[in-house]
């Protein structure tokens with residue numbers, strides 16, 4: 001009999017994944033923290049233990065479907081084969097003019113941000129299916145609202161995440177599996193540390209990893225009204241909420257707005 005709720009998080013060693021792991025640990029969840037950064041995972045496990053929480057951590061490269069399947073099987077050995085929350089968080093960002101970003105770097109972005117999410121969804125399904133009212137959280141981004149210059153491939157991967165979230169939310173409704181995505185704008189993490197684009201200059205970087213972690217927990221455990229309206233996408237922060245509203249404008253106007261904000 002599993003005694004606690006469980007959450008499996010990819011890219012948990014740093015940034016949003018780490019803040020999310022610690023936040024779920026404080027709430028009493030058994031945390032599965034996985035990443036390619038094993039040093040970061042070790043300190044995460046120590047921090048969770050010092051909070052009095054429980055963590056299972058291990059190496060995982062999300063681009064490897066076999067390793068994803070093995071890690072999920074190992075983690076759910078601790079939970080009687082159940083999984084309450086699956087968080088597809090691992091991601092990378094490359095910025096600059098499209099033609100200036102090395103092709104290998106762009107393909108790697110697709111491998112991690114898009115294929116990595118497919119791997120996570122596929123491997124987690126049997127454990128989610130075996131659990132009452134489970135939730136999948138996919139990290140999309142405000143760049144899934146309108147294609148973003150200077151991060152074109154990244155933005156396209158987040159449209160992929162948006163699409164697969166919408167599709168599986170409908171498809172897996174029959175199993176009572178909620179599939180949702182988070183849409184933060186720029187967050188202050190290692191990912192954005194040295195990033196300078198038209199939109200970082202005009203909009204700034206105002207969100208913290210903890211802001212996103214808190215939004216994830218709130219989305220996983222929503223109040224009744226949100227449950228009733230079945231919200232699928234969760235903009236994080238005031239700026240993203242405004243951008244999400246702009247997504248309802250005619251496309252020609254969205255293009256002009258995005259061009260202006262990007263300083264182009």
Ligand SMILES: NC(=O)c1ccc[n+]([C@@H]2O[C@H](COP(=O)([O-])OP(=O)(O)OC[C@H]3O[C@@H](n4cnc5c(N)ncnc54)[C@H](O)[C@@H]3O)[C@@H](O)[C@H]2O)c1
Pocket residue numbers: 010011012013014015016017034035036037040060061062063088089090091092093112139140141142183184185186187188189190191192209
């Ligand atoms: N930081 C932002 O501005 C921002 C905004 C919107 C969405 N997001 C999304 O949030 C997620 C987390 O971003 P972050 O800002 O915390 O980034 P981060 O760089 O701080 O952390 C990402 C983590 O993912 C891990 N990782 C990288 N490649 C991996 C792989 N192949 N397999 C497993 N783990 C891997 C890294 O080791 C790192 O620990 C990403 O999906 C990102 O696209 C970030």
